[in-house]
Amino acid sequence: MLAGKKARFETAVRAYSADLYRFAWWMCQDRFVAEELVQETFTRAWKSWDSLQDPARLRAWLYSILRNECSRAFVTARTRQTAALDLEQDLPTVASIEADLEIRQIIELLPPEYRVPLLLQSIGGFSCRDIASMLAISEGAVMTRLTRARRALRDHWRVQGQRREVG
Amino acid sequence: MICLEFRRLKLADPRRLGEDANRHHAACPNCAAFSDSVDAAERDLQAVLAVEVPDGVNERILLQPRPRQPLLGRKAVWAALTTAAIMVGAFMDFAWVLKDVPAQELARRVIDHVAMEPNALTTAGTAQPGALAASIEYVGGTVQKRQARVRYLELCPVAGRIGWHFVLETASGPATLIVIPDQKATAAVLTLGGWKALVRPMPHGYYALVTPASIEPADLERNLGIEFPELAKPTLTLAQLGKSLVHPQE
Numbered sequence: 001m002l003a004g005k006k007a008r009f010e011t012a013v014r015a016y017s018a019d020l021y022r023f024a025w026w027m028c029q030d031r032f033v034a035e036e037l038v039q040e041t042f043t044r045a046w047k048s049w050d051s052l053q054d055p056a057r058l059r060a061w062l063y064s065i066l067r068n069e070c071s072r073a074f075v076t077a078r079t080r081q082t083a084a085l086d087l088e089q090d091l092p093t094v095a096s097i098e099a100d101l102e103i104r105q106i107i108e109l110l111p112p113e114y115r116v117p118l119l120l121q122s123i124g125g126f127s128c129r130d131i132a133s134m135l136a137i138s139e140g141a142v143m144t145r146l147t148r149a150r151r152a153l154r155d156h157w158r159v160q161g162q163r164r165e166v167g
Numbered sequence: 168m169i170c171l172e173f174r175r176l177k178l179a180d181p182r183r184l185g186e187d188a189n190r191h192h193a194a195c196p197n198c199a200a201f202s203d204s205v206d207a208a209e210r211d212l213q214a215v216l217a218v219e220v221p222d223g224v225n226e227r228i229l230l231q232p233r234p235r236q237p238l239l240g241r242k243a244v245w246a247a248l249t250t251a252a253i254m255v256g257a258f259m260d261f262a263w264v265l266k267d268v269p270a271q272e273l274a275r276r277v278i279d280h281v282a283m284e285p286n287a288l289t290t291a292g293t294a295q296p297g298a299l300a301a302s303i304e305y306v307g308g309t310v311q312k313r314q315a316r317v318r319y320l321e322l323c324p325v326a327g328r329i330g331w332h333f334v335l336e337t338a339s340g341p342a343t344l345i346v347i348p349d350q351k352a353t354a355a356v357l358t359l360g361g362w363k364a365l366v367r368p369m370p371h372g373y374y375a376l377v378t379p380a381s382i383e384p385a386d387l388e389r390n391l392g393i394e395f396p397e398l399a400k401p402t403l404t405l406a407q408l409g410k411s412l413v414h415p416q417e
Contacts (some may be wrong), residue, residue: 010229013225013229014225017218017224017225017228018224021221022216022220025187025218026218030322030323032324033322033324033329035224035227036324038224039227039228044227064172073322073329103211103212104215112224119216122182122213122214127180127183128179128183142179143179144179145178146178146179147178147179149180150181150205150208152207153212
């Protein structure tokens with residue numbers, strides 16, 4: 001029994017650790033902290049392995065544990081805002097884009113309300129419905145946040161494209 | 168499907184379009200061009216998100232010692248702990264049964280951390296206004312003077328815990344403040360290798376000030392106006408503490 005559990009655990013580590021690390025890195029932008037978060041994620045997963053009833057939910061379960069670890073590590077501490085937050089105000093503005101920020105900085109500037117769904121979709125490969133379930137929000141809210149996040153990125157690319165044309 | 172709806176769906180999930188959206192894509196040249204631009208942007212995004220993963224991550228995860236399976240069932244373990252806690256709790260504050268980190272050892276480790284990250288003292292990064300005060304408040308203190316100049320802020324693992332690493336501009340040069348939540352500590356002062364460290368336990372963690380040996384950390388602490396309350400006694404009664412142990416929170 002234990003040997004089987006170890007084998008399944010190792011398979012999960014090899015299959016998912018890289019993308020979990022990338023998700024963690026984009027939440028904290030520190031490779032040491034990101035690795036610590038992934039380590040802790042798998043430690044917690046091992047402890048609760050037998051509670052996972054549906055193996056098909058393994059990937060989503062690991063990401064949920066990781067998000068909780070990110071919260072514990074306060075990488076999203078700055079986002080403990082009220083539900084009434086006007087999210088539009090927190091998107092990178094045109095002025096900041098015109099300051100020639102790299103796309104990486106744009107992503108880093110995205111509030112977690114936008115960044116988390118974007119990372120779950122782009123790194124984790126989850127659908128809007130999956131993300132809604134993981135974040136306990138409506139699918140419509142997920143789609144709105146993803147749309148706004150990509151619009152912020154598109155604005156950046158459009159400005160960069162105009163600069164290249166002028167240059 | 169109208170164009171507005173198509174574009175919304177495309178931006179929300181570029182790689183999963185339904186049949187209606189695919190039909191609109193085939194029928195609308197403008198939206199097809201829009202879709203192409205979104206796909207190109209998505210490829211750029213994927214390339215940026217694919218940060219390099221350090222070598223050996225899998226091996227380090229797999230080599231971590233795994234918690235052993237308990238001999239007793241979970242409820243039996245908590246019931247046994249509750250009984251023991253109630254029996255000894257009449258004679259001591261239960262919270263302080265938890266093991267303290269040796270004071271001088273902790274001070275040494277924060278000095279080591281600062282000494283091992285010299286780049287932090289010379290790097291100017293970004294820190295949100297109020298981040299220092301927020302971190303002190305998080306561990307149970309308050310900051311009366313909020314004009315400390317923070318030139319660097321990063322999350323760091325220190326002495327086995329993750330916390331905030333601030334570099335502050337002072338009149339005497341850069342100084343370091345490390346704030347670690349949820350770690351018990353004992354007050355300590357240590358001079359080591361050209362550095363001085365002050366460790367201050369707080370209700371929900373500790374902070375440490377590390378300065379060059381020519382500066383007194385306690386002076387910096389006064390200048391920052393950090394107020395640290397007398398460490399709070401547990402507010403739960405023993406009976407309530409027992410109940411909270413029987414139903415532990417994850």
